[in-house]
Amino acid sequence: MRVLILHEIDDIASARRTSVNHAFCLIKYAPQNEYTLHSVRQPVTSRLRNQCFDAIILDTTFLTWRWAKPKSLRLDRILDEYAFIAKSDAVKIALPQDEYDHTELLDNWLADWKVDLIYSVCHEHSDEFYPRAGKHAAIVEGLTGYIDDADVAMMQRFSVPFRERKIDVGYRAKTLPAYFGRFGRMKSELGDHFRSMMSGRDLKLDISTHPGDVLVGDAWLQFLGNCKFTLGCESGSSLIDPKGKLRECVESRLRRNPSASFEELERACFSGQDMKRAYSAIGPRLLEAAIAGSCQILIPGRYAGALNPGEHYIPVEPDCSNADEVFRQMQDDGANEARINACYRALIGNPKFHYRHFVSDLLAQIRSIGDRKGLAIVGAGLGEAAKEADLREAFTRSVLRVYQNHVDDMKEIGFVPNFLHTLAVVLGRLVLTLGHRIRG
8 A cells, every 4th residue: 555644743853752653653553555754844746746645644743734824825835736635536534633723724625635534633523623524524533642552661661660759740731822712721721720729738740831841752751650640631722713813813912912811812802702612632641641650630521431530530620729639639549549540441441542443443444435436455454463573574664665755856856965864864763763662
């Protein structure tokens, strides 16, 4: 099977591990196929335009170009340069996230390109998101990230015995802009509220929403493996922004008054619109904390129907007004051990939360859609019965094909050898990043 993966991950070393796992999971779990990886920041060559593909994957990072600035130039350029995608007979699959942001642009984009399958992370709202694209595409439930086999194995090395962990409560969250509404603000506000309400209780807290404190790669797993408890909530927004007008209004106001409060921005840009609906999704952090054996303290939510307050986690109010009760429950080692084990079974024990299952479903969907379209796709499954050495060999061949495609592209546009050397280093990082996870 010949697969094109369109993405925007140029620097593997600084990318979030969840983004790398998500974009390149097919290469790891189905290396028997032939892959072409193309970053949107690379030139579109005749080789890419003329190559015949069985499937084309529009990765999350590629689809974020719908809110690039200025939209009239950046997105139009993308749509023009990649117009050959719309004409391709390949099975086209989209993996969008933040579907409430520039919703109309996303819907039109996927409809115009005749995308066949959309993995929607806010699946219950998919009718609202895809009135055009949904007429052609099948829409199934997806996740923002899944469990990687190697992460589970690596955590066995990184995880510290619970009683020996140095951090009582750990948390990292990004402060989201006002145009994601009050629901979007919960992630950062949770950390601030918890830190304030737990002050003076002799707890070692490592809680930050500062961009400079972001942890990437193995450092993130090491952090979680040293936390007795982790905070969390569902990700999402309580506003829908079809064309990016809310974002434009908020950013324009902030340019004039950088200290404008959320309430001021709400009155000016989305008065009466917030919290009518909550567009929520389960985030990868929940899965990673479960792998780490960290007891989770969560704002109650849906959590893909897998977790219940009390049974799987300690429930905390969004404003942490029940901090006394949370602290009391944190002292019950027996109950917390039971929660950790129950959460592990509910998430890690459920195949639907694993990349292996996701890739298997994705390949089955490609074959099924290909049959309906009359395409002669020679599919390859996960190869679970294959020997580990065979999978490593298939992975090596796959990476070498990716490298050769890049070399051919660079030759076509006349780049100097120094750039090829740099490209080889980048691809080498990809081999190391994905290769060690296969071995895990």
